[in-house]
Amino acid sequence: MFNEMGPYTKNILNKELLVALRKKKYDFKMSESLIKFNDRNKQGNVNLNKSEVKQSGTVTNEDVIKIQQRExxxxxxxxxxxxxxxxxxxxxxxxxxxxxxGVDITCGEMAMCSSLLQGSPQEWALVKRHHTEDLFGVQLCANNPHVLTKCGQLLNQEMDIDFIDLNLGCPIDLIYREGGGCGLLRRSKVLECCIKNLSQILTIPLTIKTRTGVYSNEKVAHKLAPNFQKWGASLITIHGRSREQRYTKLADWNYIKEVAQAAAPLPVYGNGDILSYDDYKVALDTCPELAGIMIGRGALIKPWIFTEIKEQKIWDISSSERFEVLKKYTNYGLEHWGSDNKGVENTRRFMLEWLSFLYRYVPIGVLEQPPQKVNERPPSYMGRDDLETLMASSSARDWIKISEMLLGPVPDNFQFLPKHKANSYT
Incomplete structure (x- = not known):
């Protein structure tokens, strides 16, 4: 679809690229040569004279050095x-x-490099970008530099993105056991190879999102941070919890400050427990060294948090205004996933996942001590109208009722269990 601003949705996997990936005919000689070059020259870049130039397929060592030095x-x-x-x-x-x-920077959901390289449509859907996303990145997860570098080359050449983010924070057991996400924090040599090779293959910035470490009593981010810039990263985002803590403890903003100081002059973003302008201001006061703030669950519970921060206020948003947000989401979902039965099913499923966070919002008008804190369990309360009471329900049956108000009745025997079961309360 097009308008005066260009295509509504960008980064759609075309048939030619899909076939090339599935038949393993995509040209990855550049990334393969780069990895071989770095493996041979682990002490640093080597200045080759003409007699030392070696051919590797269609790419020479000269070409690889130019890749490393390009702006x-x-x-x-x-x-x-x-x-x-x-x-x-x-x-x-x-x-x-x-x-x-009002959010400034958006990033796609974590995409698995191995699935992208296999041409998985479900994984490539995570790379799609709406034209309103003026600063957009893709987050990659892998457990070795070979698939990561190939994926970086592929996205850099074929897609319209502004940066690539390397996931060093995913706590999911399967990914961790296979050495991806938080698992890379325990594999320092592999981590170095991943960052160096990925950075050198890209003409866009490489950012890194990490936790404090794997274990709560063994923080490592401040030790790794000085190396990240040396290896080629342009920005670090530090989530102030360990893998072991998941979401059960408050984010450690004093430690985030320590990481920011250790990483300087590399820009650092802080992440964790921001649910109001007050939280945002306290975070920056605690850590003025930060370049910016990243918000996760706070945006799921109240996406208008970005307006609150920009306008430095607490917004007592009404139930009808919140319902209008859900109406918009419904329209955007049907536009994105389609308006057929499958599209309606997808829109409903993802809306219900979001509602499993949205219900945690407590209206300012009924709070005894505003603003709300992200780790405080919402109390049971009667809303100021029936819709507000319905939106506050922790029952999946009531979330389904809300979806039916927007998408029509659910099929017989329909059930919903949230995919996210992280306990975010103390």
Whole structure:
């Protein structure tokens, strides 16, 4: 679809690229040569004279050195607010909602490099970008530099993105056991190879999102941070919890400050427990060294948090205004996933996942001590009208009722269990 601003949705996997990936005919000689070159020269770049130039397919060592020295696109990260890459719920329709509320930087959901390289349509859907996302990145997850570098080359050449984010924070057991996400924090040599090779293959910035470490009593981010810039990263986002803590403890903003100081002059974003302008201000007061703030669950609970921060206020949003947001999401979902039965099913499923966070919002008008804190369990309360009471329900049956008000009746025997079961309360 097109308008005066160009295509509504970008980064759609075309048939030719899909066939090339599935038949393993895509030309990855550049990334393969880069990895071989770095493996041979682990002490640093080597200046080759003409007699030392070696051919590797269609790419020579000279070409590889030029790759390493080429200039990257520059992004001014200072003072911006970013939306965290949110698995399952951080889809394109949700990011459109957040853009309308004022977020500066958006990033796609975590994409597995191996699935992208196999041409998986479900994984490539995570790369799609709406034209309103003016500063957009893709987050990649892998457990080795070979698939990561190939994926970086592929996205850099074929897609319209502004930066690539490397996931060092995913706590999911399967990914961790296979050495991806948080698992890379325990494999320092592999981590170095991943960052160096990925950075050198890209002409766009490489950013890194990490946790404090794997274990709560063994923080490593401050030790790794100085190396990240040396290896080629342009920005670090530090989530102030360990893998072991998941979401059960408050984010450690004093430690985020320590990481920011250790990483200087590399820009650092802080992430964790921001649910109001008050939280945002306290975070920056605690850590003035930060280049910016990233918000995850806070945006799921109240996507208008970006407006609150930009306008420095607490918004007592009404139930009808919140319902209008859900109406927009419905329209964006049907536009993105289609308006046939499958599209309606997808829109409903992702809306229900979002509602499993949205119900946690407590209206300012009924709070005894505003603003609400992200780790405080919402109390049972009667809303100021029936819709507000319905939106406050923790029952999946009531979330389904809300979806039926927007998408019609659910099929017989329909059930819903939220994919995200993280306990976020103390």
């Amino acid at each position: 990257k696109k520059i992004i001014d990260w200072k003072g911006k607010i970013a939306l965290s890459p949110l698995t399952t719920v951080g889809n394109l329709p949700f990011r459109r909602i957040c853009k309308e509320f």
